[in-house]
Amino acid sequence: xxxxxxxxxxxxxxxxxxKEEITELARQFLTHEIRQKSLDFAQEDRVAKKLQEYLQNKxxxxxxxxxxxxSILVDIRGYGVIDPLASDPLVTDIIIHKHxxxxxxxxxxxxxxxxxxxxxxxxxxxxxxxxxxxxxxxDISNPLVTFTLPEGWRTAVSIPPISLHPSVAIRxxxxxxxxxxxxxxxxxxxxxxxxxxxMIESKRNILFIGGMGxxxxxxxxxxxxxxxxDEHPLLIEEVMECPMDVPHLRRLVAKPPSVExxxxxxxxxxxxxxxxxxxxxxxxxxVRDGAIFYMFQAMLVGHEGSMSTIHxxxxxxxxxxxxxxxxxxxxxxxxxxxxxxxxxxxxxxxxIVHLEQDPKTGRRYCKSISEIVEDPEPKAIxxxxxxxxxxxxxxxxxHRAIKGAAHYNYEYNMDWFKA
Numbered sequence: 011x012x013x014x015x016x017x018x019x020x021x022x023x024x025x026x027x028x029k030e031e032i033t034e035l036a037r038q039f040l041t042h043e044i045r046q047k048s049l050d051f052a053q054e055d056r057v058a059k060k061l062q063e064y065l066q067n068k069x070x071x072x073x074x075x076x077x078x079x080x081s082i083l084v085d086i087r088g089y090g091v092i093d094p095l096a097s098d099p100l101v102t103d104i105i106i107h108k109h110x111x112x113x114x115x116x117x118x119x120x121x122x123x124x125x126x127x128x129x130x131x132x133x134x135x136x137x138x139x140x141x142x143x144x145x146x147x148x149d150i151s152n153p154l155v156t157f158t159l160p161e162g163w164r165t166a167v168s169i170p171p172i173s174l175h176p177s178v179a180i181r182x183x184x185x186x187x188x189x190x191x192x193x194x195x196x197x198x199x200x201x202x203x204x205x206x207x208x209m210i211e212s213k214r215n216i217l218f219i220g221g222m223g224x225x226x227x228x229x230x231x232x233x234x235x236x237x238x239x240d241e242h243p244l245l246i247e248e249v250m251e252c253p254m255d256v257p258h259l260r261r262l263v264a265k266p267p268s269v270e271x272x273x274x275x276x277x278x279x280x281x282x283x284x285x286x287x288x289x290x291x292x293x294x295x296x297v298r299d300g301a302i303f304y305m306f307q308a309m310l311v312g313h314e315g316s317m318s319t320i321h322x323x324x325x326x327x328x329x330x331x332x333x334x335x336x337x338x339x340x341x342x343x344x345x346x347x348x349x350x351x352x353x354x355x356x357x358x359x360x361x362i363v364h365l366e367q368d369p370k371t372g373r374r375y376c377k378s379i380s381e382i383v384e385d386p387e388p389k390a391i392x393x394x395x396x397x398x399x400x401x402x403x404x405x406x407x408x409h410r411a412i413k414g415a416a417h418y419n420y421e422y423n424m425d426w427f428k429a
């Protein structure tokens with residue numbers, strides 16, 4: 011009879027059962043040690059030694075110890091099961107719906123991933139690692155968390171009891187293209203692309219709109235590449251996610267409340283205080299509530315060239331419905347009438363840029379660029395709109411923007427607006 015890998019002799023089935031049982035105990039032990047900060051994932055030699063000591067105390071022989079330790083170390087190296095997706099520069103989103111259901115987005119296409127986690131506990135160990143890397147905490151008292159991984163990837167995690175299964179959604183950011191590359195890829199027509207560049211350089215206030223995954227945050231990063239080196243932009247975010255990398259950038263990130271419900275620093279407070287930091291532009295990667303009042307305040311009190319994003323289906327809907335609804339959530343603007351809220355937004359904004367992703371092909375493109383006018387009444391007027399497979403000029407000339415650009419000695423090319 012063959013010798014068992016355990017100290018006692020068992021059947022092969024019993025051996026395998028005991029190996030799986032002890033491996034699971036070892037994972038639980040490692041998770042506990044990391045939660046208690048006795049170990050960290052980066053100290054692989056120390057993790058291996060600690061696991062070997064634990065396993066030997068459980069009666070494992072040398073061969074079994076090495077097998078179990080190596081299988082656990084594989085889990086904690088890189089991004090484990092999803093490492094092929096994490097290392098693929100063309101993958102933009104990774105969604106772990108549950109331990110055996112993983113999808114990802116690549117080149118705009120949603121695909122199924124063949125690799126899976128062994129079970130729910132294996133996935134929970136992976137979540138522990140993500141939380142460790144981001145200096146966050148995920149547990150039963152804090153089961154719904156959003157954080158940023160070291161690469162700048164936005165990550166949202168939910169675990170029981172708030173969800174039926176542990177789940178993870180990772181938004182990666184691929185290399186930020188230039189405006190010229192967008193023109194070449196037919197994201198913009200040449201006219202629209204050159205005008206977009208002019209909007210940034212002449213410091214017009216812009217709101218980017220579109221659905222989830224349409225590329226709003228990435229477009230802010232693209233726009234920031236056109237900032238002058240003597241500017242002092244201020245970026246404010248709910249979660250650190252915008253891949254901006256420009257000189258003199260200051261970045262503020264909102265802080266959620268602690269488990270006790272204290273210590274929160276909301277987006278609105280960051281915006282309010284940020285105005286005293288003398289930024290040349292204020293950029294909010296996404297605004298969802300009454301904080302939009304302070305966003306507009308920044309635009310109105312001298313921070314021209316400021317930008318933000320919201321979810322909306324058209325420029326007109328954004329101006330007439332979504333923005334007034336968000337302003338109603340602000341204490342300062344809640345008593346304004348619907349007409350006053352629209353007028354307030356129109357006085358702050360110069361342009362709304364609508365971005366979209368084709369649900370069939372996954373292709374992202376600019377659907378429209380609209381000017382916001384105040385007189386004789388506030389409204390959004392399209393300057394460029396998507397027609398067929400490109401975006402074309404409507405013939406509208408943005409006189410308000412032309413007048414504002416003149417303050418910065420900037421002139422627009424009238425040929426851009428010829429229909």
